[in-house]
Amino acid sequence: MENRETWSGNFGFIMATIGSAIGLGNVWKFPYITGMNGGGAFVIVYIVCVLLLGVPVMICEMNIGRKTGLNAYGAYKRLELRRSRIGRFIAAGLILGGLCLIGAGSYGFGTVSVIAGLIVLKLGFAAFGLLAIFGALAILSYYAVVGGWIVDYMFRSFSGNLNYSDVASAGEAFGKLTESPWRVSLFYVLFMVLCGAMLVGGVRNGIEKWSKILMPLLFFLLIAVIVRSVTLPGSWPGVKFFLEPDFSKLTAGGILMALGQCFYSLSLGMGITVTYGSYMRKNQDIFAASFWVMVLDTLAAVLAGLAIFPAVFAMGFNPGDGPSLIFKILPATFNHFPGGTGWLWGGLFFLMLTIGAVTSGVALLQNGVSFFQDQLKWSRMRSIAVCFCGVTLFGFLSSLSVANWKHIPAVKTLIGKMFGAEHVPGSFFDMLDNLTSNWMLPIGGMVICLFVGWVWTARKAARELRLGASKSSPDVNLISLLAGFLGEPMYKTTRDHGLTLISLWAIIIRFFAPVVIFLIFLRAVGVNIGF
Numbered sequence: 001m002e003n004r005e006t007w008s009g010n011f012g013f014i015m016a017t018i019g020s021a022i023g024l025g026n027v028w029k030f031p032y033i034t035g036m037n038g039g040g041a042f043v044i045v046y047i048v049c050v051l052l053l054g055v056p057v058m059i060c061e062m063n064i065g066r067k068t069g070l071n072a073y074g075a076y077k078r079l080e081l082r083r084s085r086i087g088r089f090i091a092a093g094l095i096l097g098g099l100c101l102i103g104a105g106s107y108g109f110g111t112v113s114v115i116a117g118l119i120v121l122k123l124g125f126a127a128f129g130l131l132a133i134f135g136a137l138a139i140l141s142y143y144a145v146v147g148g149w150i151v152d153y154m155f156r157s158f159s160g161n162l163n164y165s166d167v168a169s170a171g172e173a174f175g176k177l178t179e180s181p182w183r184v185s186l187f188y189v190l191f192m193v194l195c196g197a198m199l200v201g202g203v204r205n206g207i208e209k210w211s212k213i214l215m216p217l218l219f220f221l222l223i224a225v226i227v228r229s230v231t232l233p234g235s236w237p238g239v240k241f242f243l244e245p246d247f248s249k250l251t252a253g254g255i256l257m258a259l260g261q262c263f264y265s266l267s268l269g270m271g272i273t274v275t276y277g278s279y280m281r282k283n284q285d286i287f288a289a290s291f292w293v294m295v296l297d298t299l300a301a302v303l304a305g306l307a308i309f310p311a312v313f314a315m316g317f318n319p320g321d322g323p324s325l326i327f328k329i330l331p332a333t334f335n336h337f338p339g340g341t342g343w344l345w346g347g348l349f350f351l352m353l354t355i356g357a358v359t360s361g362v363a364l365l366q367n368g369v370s371f372f373q374d375q376l377k378w379s380r381m382r383s384i385a386v387c388f389c390g391v392t393l394f395g396f397l398s399s400l401s402v403a404n405w406k407h408i409p410a411v412k413t414l415i416g417k418m419f420g421a422e423h424v425p426g427s428f429f430d431m432l433d434n435l436t437s438n439w440m441l442p443i444g445g446m447v448i449c450l451f452v453g454w455v456w457t458a459r460k461a462a463r464e465l466r467l468g469a470s471k472s473s474p475d476v477n478l479i480s481l482l483a484g485f486l487g488e489p490m491y492k493t494t495r496d497h498g499l500t501l502i503s504l505w506a507i508i509i510r511f512f513a514p515v516v517i518f519l520i521f522l523r524a525v526g527v528n529i530g531f
């Protein structure tokens with residue numbers, strides 16, 4: 001561990017971490033869900049979610065990473081000194097739940113639940129570390145497929161071949177692309193090569209060096225596209241559509257989307273920030289770093305909307321109602337830019353998106369790489385080679401099945417047999433997206449809060465958090481009690497004091513976040529919780 005690399009300083013760490021956070025989630029997902037859910041009203045809800053859940057979970061991840069200097073699996077293993085009661089409780093729940101499912105005839109899900117329970121019983125919380133690491137590699141396998149489309153669009157735009165006069169023809173071309181598996185696979189592999197190449201130099205000379213160049217470039221490109229977009233005649237309705245609050249459009253479903261999006265956008269729940277935190281130094285301020293990551297990630301998402309909607313409205317298009325925005329509506333929009341400059345603006349936009357996606361892909365890959373380096377003591381190059389090849393091979397299942405299961409019917413039959421035909425969605429790609437975004441991220445976020453708040457204990461976590469942080473003020477007794485700090489010598493006094501950032505954080509991760517995330521999770525998997 002003495003030889004573990006570190007970031008060169010705060011700037012490098014923050015650039016690398018926003019590299020992991022800013023990606024397709026900001027530029028592709030955020031604008032269209034905001035457009036669908038009441039514009040500014042959604043942005044407000046999103047910011048509340050980020051402050052109350054996103055930032056506290058991010059702090060937990062950075063904290064256990066820095067404390068142990070290990071990947072998520074190693075960190076859980078090192079900090080769970082003896083098998084915790086909570087871990088055993090979760091294991092029992094999984095096993096009993098699984099048996100009930102089997103009793104009810106749901107053999108596939110039941111068996112998975114029982115096996116998961118047995119693994120948790122054996123490994124404790126480290127089992128969730130494994131889930132996070134392999135889950136992140138699974139995310140990369142389909143994220144890279146979308147990344148491949150983006151690279152394809154960038155090349156086509158710069159070479160003047162992304163010229164569709166209307167949304168229908170752009171849509172047709174996009175449909176053709178997703179149904180030509182080999183073309184998709186070619187760009188998908190290219191995207192993976194870009195991610196792998198950035199890792200070769202290591203943490204400081206690879207990830208950090210590239211992020212320090214690429215993140216400022218991303219913001220620069222974003223601002224350039226915004227300036228072009230809002231100065232087009234007729235762009236104002238686009239700004240209003242995106243940002244004017246319409247609370248009547250905000251539903252319970254929209255609030256849940258804001259919660260899910262906050263985890264996705266900040267790359268939480270998959271151990272990535274644990275890994276990035278493990279390269280931090282003790283004199284770095286975790287509170288301050290997570291604050292900046294949150295601000296810059298949210299800013300990038302809002303700026304992306306301001307780059308997209310004004311242009312769409314100015315060119316007389318309708319923003320549509322979902323994911324088609326980037327791949328169908330935008331190409332047609334750029335094509336109508338004045339003076340035939342659409343190829344340039346489109347190219348710059350897709351270049352910006354490529355940068356965001358690749359730096360997120362790098363983080364997902366590094367998460368796996370650090371696992372093999374730390375746990376199996378493999379060399380960096382060997383770990384990169386294994387993760388790269390494993391993910392690329394697995395990802396063919398997604399790249400070959402973006403539109404349907406036509407090219408991998410046997411996999412469809414197998415999954416249908418195991419879990420019931422009604423659980424086989426449109427494609428393997430959709431299935432993986434749903435499994436990771438709706439299940440694994442919330443599970444990962446909830447588990448890390450329970451672990452830091454109750455197993456490692458908030459007291460010890462707070463001690464680590466104070467290293468490198470500017471001095472926090474003492475706490476009132478009741479608050480200290482709720483926060484679980486009571487035995488700490490510095491909280492023995494009965495002096496009056498207010499709620500501090502650090503105790504607020506501890507209360508959130510011990511009570512608020514696990515409960516709220518559990519409820520979101522229940523709702524996301526279809527349990528009726530009354531709204």
Ligand code: PFF
Nearest residue numbers: 021023024025026265267270
């Ligand atoms: N945060 C990335 C984005 O917004 O595109 C995506 C992502 C990366 C999600 C890593 C989850 C994750 F674990």
